[in-house]
Amino acid sequence: MAAPDQNARSTEDDDVHKEIDRAKDMIERCLQLYMNRNETAHTLEVQFGIDPRLTRLTWDKLAEDNPEFFQNYYTRLVLIKQINRFNELLGQQHRAMNIPLVPGKAVIV
Template sequence: MHPNAHHFLPCFHCHPHAHVRTIQHLIERCLLLHMSRDECVKALARHANIRPLITLTVWKELQKENTEFFRAYLRTIPRKPFLAKFRRSVPTITRRRQRHWR
């Protein structure tokens, strides 16, 4: 049995086109979840064991083929969603602490 037989990705060396199509499909799922490119790269590395360079390469090719879609998509997602949420909550936390310590 092949050591990666349990893995759901087709073998890159045996079936390169199927491998790339699977990564494209996973990137499309990330897009449906409104993930940024970096979030997608991290998610595929963590959950699908796909090297970041491969995900970035497929992402760039998809972006070339669908320029208008990606232009519109990248305008709709927050650039730094975690930081934006954190920055909004900091003044509230500070005010609560000030009231508590008085």
């Protein structure tokens, strides 16, 4: 029969492993939403009460175990950021071109 201290440690170990697995599952969901590491840590803390340090450690371990995936993932994040910025600029250009003319002002085309 196991000593009470061993049972307590075993239960604590199980709890830690469950929390790590939970963090990993939530990180994988955030990856599908193209969140970066900091966005993921913040989201998991706010929505699920997962310590950001655990999220970052788990993220780092996943990145270490899957370097090719994360290299491609980071490239996609940069591309998404560029596309979003381009779309913002395109929207600004559209709004600028649709500004109503002031009566009596000449328009040079």
